[in-house]
Amino acid sequence: MTNVVFLGPPGAGKGTQAIRFAEARGIPHVSTGDMLRAAVAAGSELGRQVQEIMDGGRLVPDDVIAAVVAARLREDDCAVGFVLDGFPRTVVQAEVLEAELASRSLALDHVVQLEVEDAELTRRMLARSQGRADDTPEVIQQRLEVYASQTAPLISYYGGKGLLRRVDGLGTVDEIAERTAAAVS
Numbered sequence: 503m504t505n506v507v508f509l510g511p512p513g514a515g516k517g518t519q520a521i522r523f524a525e526a527r528g529i530p531h532v533s534t535g536d537m538l539r540a541a542v543a544a545g546s547e548l549g550r551q552v553q554e555i556m557d558g559g560r561l562v563p564d565d566v567i568a569a570v571v572a573a574r575l576r577e578d579d580c581a582v583g584f585v586l587d588g589f590p591r592t593v594v595q596a597e598v599l600e601a602e603l604a605s606r607s608l609a610l611d612h613v614v615q616l617e618v619e620d621a622e623l624t625r626r627m628l629a630r631s632q633g634r635a636d637d638t639p640e641v642i643q644q645r646l647e648v649y650a651s652q653t654a655p656l657i658s659y660y661g662g663k664g665l666l667r668r669v670d671g672l673g674t675v676d677e678i679a680e681r682t683a684a685a686v687s
């Protein structure tokens with residue numbers, strides 16, 4: 503059983519690497535962004551609640567997303583471990599996750615930090631053009647700022663717990679996947 507968090511700024515290739523890693527280990531890939539986009543597409547109560555926030559590149563409230571993740575991690579497929587992609591994004595979320603796992607006698611094993619510098623991130627995000635409503639230059643800038651102010655503090659938070667595995671995010675998908683596998687061995 504391996505419980506892993508992938509951490510990194512928007513555009514770092516976090517989603518791609520999280521999926522690769524999950525497939526290689528045979529554990530579920532749990533992406534909060536994907537779950538929220540599915541809720542928006544389904545027009546559910548949750549989707550209506552978060553759509554405007556997502557379109558603006560801001561973070562949905564900690565209690566809302568923490569409840570979604572806690573429920574997901576209690577599903578049967580997560581009994582063999584999980585790869586969290588896009589959660590936690592604040593220190594409060596990290597604390598709630600830790601408490602939720604501890605209540606089930608579980609804990610995180612690794613936090614993979616994909617490191618890519620800012621100029622490269624902006625370039626990649628503008629180039630990838632996935633047709634996402636939050637991929638315009640203004641919203642990308644907003645998402646980078648939110649990362650720097652609210653999510654980057656998790657680097658020292660997890661560093662202090664001895665869980666952080668830093669991975670250079672510059673290179674081909676295969677190269678980064680190899681580095682990640684080596685960092686989490």
Ligand code: AMP
Pocket residue numbers: 512534535536538555556557559560561562563567587588589590591595636645
């Ligand atoms: P992502 O696909 O991970 O970039 O997430 C897309 C958007 O979903 C983010 O910009 C936020 O609006 C929202 N979101 C995803 N995960 C979280 C989270 N852990 N906390 C708050 N908002 C989130």
